[in-house]
Amino acid sequence: MTRDKAGNAYESCSMEHGDGPATVLAIGTANPSGAIVPNDEFADQVFRVTKSEHLTDLKEKLNRICHKTGIEKRHFHLTEEILRAHPEFLDSGIPSLDARMDIMETEVPKLAVSAAAKAITEWGRPATDITHLVFSTYSACRAPSADLQLASLLGLHHSVCRTILSLHGCYGGGRALHLAKDIAENNRGARVLVACSETTLPCFSMPDGSNLVGHALFGDGAGVMIVGAGPFTISERPMFEMVSATQRTIPGTEHALGMQVTGRGMDFHVGIQVPMLLGHNVERCLLDAFALAFGNDDHDGNNVTWNDLFWVVHPGGRPILDKIETVLKLEPDKLAASRHVLREYGNMSGASIVFVVDELRRRREEEADHDHQLPEWGAMLAFGPGITIETMVLHAPRNPKAN
Numbered sequence: 255m256t257r258d259k260a261g262n263a264y265e266s267c268s269m270e271h272g273d274g275p276a277t278v279l280a281i282g283t284a285n286p287s288g289a290i291v292p293n294d295e296f297a298d299q300v301f302r303v304t305k306s307e308h309l310t311d312l313k314e315k316l317n318r319i320c321h322k323t324g325i326e327k328r329h330f331h332l333t334e335e336i337l338r339a340h341p342e343f344l345d346s347g348i349p350s351l352d353a354r355m356d357i358m359e360t361e362v363p364k365l366a367v368s369a370a371a372k373a374i375t376e377w378g379r380p381a382t383d384i385t386h387l388v389f390s391t392y393s394a395c396r397a398p399s400a401d402l403q404l405a406s407l408l409g410l411h412h413s414v415c416r417t418i419l420s421l422h423g424c425y426g427g428g429r430a431l432h433l434a435k436d437i438a439e440n441n442r443g444a445r446v447l448v449a450c451s452e453t454t455l456p457c458f459s460m461p462d463g464s465n466l467v468g469h470a471l472f473g474d475g476a477g478v479m480i481v482g483a484g485p486f487t488i489s490e491r492p493m494f495e496m497v498s499a500t501q502r503t504i505p506g507t508e509h510a511l512g513m514q515v516t517g518r519g520m521d522f523h524v525g526i527q528v529p530m531l532l533g534h535n536v537e538r539c540l541l542d543a544f545a546l547a548f549g550n551d552d553h554d555g556n557n558v559t560w561n562d563l564f565w566v567v568h569p570g571g572r573p574i575l576d577k578i579e580t581v582l583k584l585e586p587d588k589l590a591a592s593r594h595v596l597r598e599y600g601n602m603s604g605a606s607i608v609f610v611v612d613e614l615r616r617r618r619e620e621e622a623d624h625d626h627q628l629p630e631w632g633a634m635l636a637f638g639p640g641i642t643i644e645t646m647v648l649h650a651p652r653n654p655k656a657n
């Protein structure tokens with residue numbers, strides 16, 4: 255432990271490597287308190303607040319889409335009150351990016367603080383012991399950005415090394431964790447706070463023929479994890495070891511998924527072929543990540559089959575989960591944590607993966623109470639524009655309560 259001139263204690267980290275793989279030490283999640291919208295009321299609400307009820311065909315289509323998403327409710331910062339104060343959000347002819355950014359500048363770090371406070375409490379060490387911060391969001395277009403605000407709000411030490419990942423979209427959480435793994439394993443004593451905070455505020459617009467799927471899928475949320483490699487302190491409780499991590503881009507698919515910042519906010523494009531493209535490519539990604547973890551190209555050779563694993567898959571959409579389940583021949587409960595997060599919160603872009611890990615942890619603890627045999631090995635999949643797939647092999651104690 256080192257102390258600065260003001261007497262604050264902080265863990266110094268060195269150029270030496272940490273012991274063993276980086277490990278998830280704490281998790282926290284949060285959603286904004288603005289509005290919770292049940293899925294079966296969503297289309298009515300969007301068309302009412304945007305004064306578009308005369309567009310009956312579009313409204314019917316949004317209703318059809320909503321019923322197929324597998325979502326039951328979503329949380330939003332954006333309320334009718336905010337919309338009344340900002341009529342420009344509903345007029346694509348008037349620039350509204352600045353007004354949206356003014357709100358996001360406060361709300362994105364604030365949401366991250368709520369999640370981080372839970373993670374830090376669980377971690378059991380002072381916030382000043384955090385050595386690195388990796389912040390991922392698609393809602394930051396200014397510098398200094400949400401990472402600096404989060405560091406200040408949490409009272410992190412001024413020596414903390416900050417990185418902000420912007421516009422990685424739904425694979426932002428996976429990329430941030432991959433980066434945290436590299437940092438933790440290469441800097442002995444490092445404790446990395448990974449924060450993903452997403453709000454749909456930049457994307458909200460009048461419903462039209464091209465944005466209904468975006469309206470139906472996305473929600474707001476923040477997820478935080480604290481990651482570090484050994485040696486661990488007595489208060490730290492290692493949960494999921496991050497054994498190997500890979501990134502793969504599917505060639506020729508850059509137009510399938512995308513986000514674009516415009517004067518009126520942000521446009522999303524979700525191509526209809528995304529579930530199929532992911533279905534064709536996930537197994538190759540998993541084989542690569544397992545080859546890296548076990549030093550060979552044959553996960554079966556290590557007596558691991560896909561159904562022996564626990565699964566953390568970005569809940570990008572119901573057909574994506576269905577496709578992955580089909581191609582990997584997974585038993586129906588294997589993606590239960592992802593389906594739960596999709597159902598309760600929708601697709602919260604990069605933050606979703608943290609919610610899935612948290613839900614999986616909760617389920618494993620519950621199953622351990624019933625003396626169920628839990629899988630020791632797991633796989634994490636996050637994907638987004640590129641199309642980019644982040645894959646991570648995880649390892650967890652068979653009994654999560656034994657630590």
Ligand SMILES: CC(C)(COP(=O)(O)OP(=O)(O)OC[C@H]1O[C@@H](n2cnc3c(N)ncnc32)[C@H](O)[C@@H]1OP(=O)(O)O)[C@@H](O)C(=O)NCCC(=O)NCCSC(=O)CC(=O)O
Nearest residue numbers: 319322323423424467524525526528570571572637638639
């Ligand atoms: C939209 C859906 C709920 C519809 O469910 P189904 O496909 O089972 O139902 P369906 O085939 O009857 O389709 C219902 C209607 O939706 C339309 N439809 C389906 N997918 C569409 C898409 N990607 N873009 C535009 N329209 C789409 C169909 O044409 C149909 O229109 P009609 O009724 O007129 O015939 C689902 O396809 C879905 O969740 N898709 C999104 C999956 C996805 O790509 N997620 C990634 C999000 S991005 C992400 O996670 C990463 C990131 O952003 O970074």
